[in-house]
Amino acid sequence: MSDSEDDRPLKAKSKDTISKADDAAMDKQLPSNGHVEPGISMAMGPVEEMDVDKPTTNGTSSSKRKASRANGKSYKEASDSDDDVPLQKKRKTKVAESDDEDDVPLVKKMAKPIKATAAQMGEESDDDVPLGQQLQKEKAVIEEAATKEAQALRRQDKVADAKRKAKKKAASDDDDDDDVPLAKKKKAPVKKEGGAKKVKKEESDDDVPLSRKAPAKKTAGKAKKEETATPAKKGKAKVKKEEKTAEDEEAEAEEEDYRWWEDPTKGDGTIKWRTLEHNGVVFPPDYEPLPKNVKMLYDGTPVDLHPEAEELAYAFGSMLNSTHNVENPTFVKNFMDDFRKMLDSTGHAKDRDGNKVKITKFEKCDFQPIFNHVDAERQAKKALPAAEKKKLKAEKDEAEAPYMYCMWDGRKQKVGNFRVEPPGLFRGRGEHPKTGRFKKRVLPEQITINIGKEAMVPKPPEGHKWKEVKHDQEGTWLAMWQENINNAYKYVMLAANSDVKGQSDFKKFEKARELKKHIDSIRADYQRELKSEVMAERQRATAVYLIDQFALRAGNEKGEDEADTVGCCSLKFEHVTLRPPQTVIFDFLGKDSIRFYNEVTVDLQVFKNLKIFKREPKKEGDEIFDRLTTSSLNKHLSNYMTGLTAKVFRTYNASWTMSNLLKDMKSTGTIPERVKDYNDANRKVAILCNHKRTVAAGHDAQMEKMEDRINGLRYQQYRLKQQMLDLEPKLKKKRGEAYFALPEGIDDEWVKEYQAARVEEERQKIRKKFEKENEKLVAEGQKEMKTKELDERLKVADEMEAMFKEERKKKKKIEAEGKAPTVEKLEQSLEKLDTRIATMRTQAEDRDNNKEVALGTSKINYIDPRLTVVFSKKFNVPIERFFSKTLREKFDWAIKSVDEDWEF
Incomplete structure (x- = not known):
């Protein structure tokens, strides 16, 4: 510019x-x-x-x-x-x-x-x-x-500045008092103030730059409070010790001890690293041609395409369910421009007799057979047993493990985006003029590797070579290439928590x-x-x-x-x-x-x-x-x-x-009320700083669902009250008829729909548990349970359905449920539901208030994360309520570096 x-x-x-x-x-x-x-x-x-x-x-x-x-x-x-x-x-x-x-x-x-x-x-x-x-x-x-x-x-x-000058002057004066006896040097008059010795004040840190000021040391009480503020999650699977090498454990221990934000020597110079070792990047798999029975149609005729042209057709056909893109005129035009160019360079299409078919008009193209094939593969993948999915994930993780970490100045650091993006159609955001253009496959010959001079350069795939190998110590990237859509440079960087x-x-x-x-x-x-x-x-x-x-x-x-x-x-x-x-x-x-x-x-x-x-x-x-x-x-x-x-x-x-x-x-x-207080403050920031958004199309539907869930809890309260009457009929006279009536806004039709949903939810729960237990049996080499067992378990849901039906039909009293029910126990259950309803109403109000404000934009990109940590510690709210796991890793430095008294 x-x-x-x-x-x-x-x-x-x-x-x-x-x-x-x-x-x-x-x-x-x-x-x-x-x-x-x-x-x-x-x-x-x-x-x-x-x-x-x-x-x-x-x-x-x-x-x-x-x-x-x-x-x-x-x-x-x-x-x-x-x-x-x-x-x-x-x-x-x-x-x-x-x-x-x-x-x-x-x-x-x-x-x-x-x-x-x-x-x-x-x-x-x-x-x-x-x-x-x-x-x-x-x-x-x-x-x-x-x-x-x-x-x-x-x-x-x-x-x-005045203090620094005074210290500098005092230091130069000290150079001239070498002849003064040591005994006299040591003695210094102690000023008294109010009958007490005036203790020398600690040096002020006002002359320390903001970036250098260390947070105040936490007291034992505050440290304890911090520990309770973010309780450990129960049931979270722990990595087995034998799966980690001694080197891994040492690196992780070092990671925890190293508080770089308290190290004033870091980040001052232009040299970002002294030694750097890594294993390069992971390339996407090669394109696999479609089965012979799956073909794109042109003017109703199945056609064969060169693999490179078919890859473009596959890219478009696989996203027919994304109407936002495939019905966008700009997207379609750009795709067809690239598709025609590829067809021109690969000899166009051929029909089943080998005759050349020139594809020119988008209106005559039918990608539905491709979509049907891709969708069937997606559904089959979803339907895989949990054990099979776990096995495939483990294999993938094992193959990618060497690329997930690098050694940066002798420290193990996690790499962020080590996977090269696969080819496909560019979507962009908003009204991008290049949406629909084909993102070409990135080859090793386009990639520049940045690595230490003494380190072993990662090997490119067989038959290929890297574009260049650099040793740029001022760069924080590990690999780089230029994509073909916007000619922008893509970089492999360290992970957010590095x-x-x-x-x-x-x-x-x-x-x-x-x-x-x-x-x-x-x-x-x-x-x-x-x-x-x-x-x-x-x-x-x-x-x-x-x-x-x-x-x-x-x-x-x-x-x-x-x-x-x-x-x-x-x-x-x-x-x-x-x-x-x-x-x-x-x-x-x-x-x-x-x-x-x-x-x-x-x-x-x-x-x-x-x-x-x-x-x-x-x-x-x-x-x-x-x-x-x-x-x-x-x-x-x-x-x-x-x-x-x-x-x-x-x-x-x-x-x-x-x-x-x-x-x-x-x-x-x-805690939900305290979270709402934080969101209210965040909302003010977003509005004052104009971080706004329009109301989402699905907002009203979401609010209705939340209201339905609240009504479900209110109906449960109604049932508990009816059970109280079953145990003690005199309560109706004592507390009044209104207390035991159906809650306002709930009628017989709503009750019928709610009960049907409860029955279906119970059936789904039983089926999922049955399938999970069967998968576990297969994984352990045992026989699966038969469907008779499932039918037997489903009787619980059938009994629930019959009970609801009987209640609606005869309008009879609801009998008390559970072991040794009492009015006192039922009232305790009512109080618990009151708390849940109040919590859900707070959350519903919070969500409705947030509908026009982009809280995420403010919280993640513009509000110093240390301020969120201050709120978390000051009001004893788990940091998980504000930062997802990824964000907790990204802002690990903020979580560990401040206490509740820190100020921006």
Whole structure:
């Protein structure tokens, strides 16, 4: 990317300066009343009607952005939101991972404008106060606290500098007192204060950089509390000792002892490793041609294809169930372009008589036979006995074991993505223009290996050779190649829980902490420059304002063949709509081709500036910030602090906001209630930092299921109460008829459906247990149980069904169940159900509040994980409730490095 403005093709360009006359004229166009507090995003969704500036068309531009070089980076944000995890799985100790809904294109998800409610902010509703003002007050308080913190930190730095100078001077003076007798040197006057000896204070750590400050040592009590905060999971299978070598155990022990975040010598230099050994990469298996009876049809005729062409047909046919892709015109067009090229190079298709068949039209292609074959294989694999699946997995793990770890500076480290991606059709995210293109098979000749000079270079597959072998000690990659879709470079790196990866995250959040010292100066400067006469300065100030206040990404320039994704610096005329008095509507393709639509309230000066940046002769396709580039913006920011870039603001704002919320938090109640308190705080961060999402299509159905589960518990309470009447009929008069009636919202039809579901659930449970026991018998070399045994066990479900049927038919009393039932025992069961219902209602409310907020985005990528650990330890909530197993490995450094008193 070039910083030169002349290199950037524009149809119209802003003037170099803004005259006072132009400024005054623009002021007259703005309304003097109707002022709204700025800085808050009010909605995220398409707007039906609005009074907008003209000419404008909301939506994404069809034009592409030219640049001197293509952006070869490929990246994807992780998400571990657990919003889609079934409630019954959430209750288990083990926290399962789930894909975040951010992967679903916003275009597909949007239906109507989203209004953030007071409940979603974790606050009580206040109808008299507009939501924007409620949020603005809170945001203003947080920003004021940031200003005070920055000033305090700079004062501490000044004191630290003075101390260092004093120490340096004292050290030089000490060099001159060698002639003083030792006895006199030792004696020093002890000052007394209030009749007591004044003890020399410990040296302050204020002069220690934020990244060097070690956490306070834990007391025995706190250590004990930490142990209880994350209880060990019961029933978790342990790896047998004999399966580990002595070397493995030694390496694991060393891993636990090595706390790199407390080692100030690590990560300072450019050399990342001294010695590096690994075994290379794992290649996907070669393509196996389809059986002779499975063929693609063209115009109704079965055709034979060259194996390379058949591989493309197989790739498309295997994903016919993914209608989102195969019914996408762009996906289909790109696939057919690559398919035709392959057919041209391989001699096209042939019919059963050997005659050449030229495939030209997609409409005549029938991939259904391929899909049927692939689907049958999938089902057969699913139906394999558990013992067989376990055996296949063990074989795979054994084959891949040599590639899973490397030796990095003599330490055993886990490798992350050591498998080379198999060929297939590129899907992309959002509206990627290359979706459907064929990802070619990666050969060893394309792969560069990075390894130590003294290490043995891994052998490539037979008949092949590596592209190159490097010894790049400044690189943290083990292997690298270039893929053919976006020409992006793919790297084999260490796993998320490795030292190197952990250090990268650590530095990212430490840099955000360092920004605390400078944020007030940066905000003061851009507020001043918002009125600058120099156009470049005013554009830069406006961009920094948008990045700081609304978490816009800076944006990079794209090549002609890349997705038309933009950020703040690359916004075009049609991406911004202005609605007086202070509303700005953004509508563009953001990161990963996901549509970004946001309606925000800005400062009047910012609104005026955007009006100036969009004025004639600018039109669609012209850039708004035409005198600003991402590199020049970051270069300007680096003047405040080394390494400061636009993206650091997102991390700082999220972490600083969460830190302030935690300081005043008093979380009590059950663990689910405390988890909800954390989510409420996370939700505030997500809304204040604009990490939002539209409501998922399946949200209402999920809420209905949760309500059904709650009703199921309420019905169980009804049955218990009826059993109490069976034991003691006089209770009806004593407690009243209403106490024993069917709960509100539950009728006879609902009861019938519920009972049928309970019976079917019991049958499935019995069948699964029977199959599991049979598999165990086979594995031990014993005979399977016969189906008669299963029929006998299923009688329990049949009896349950008959009991329910009899109850509905005769409307008779429900008889007390269990051994020696008493009213007291039944009341205890009622209380337990009350607790379960309250827990489920809390979780349902939490899920409903989260429907419009991407909590995973904030928690994983922008909130310092040490803050989540602080909450976990401070309020005694297992860390598993916030981080999945993968995230606990990724943030192992955060979990081990802080106590509940740590501050961001």
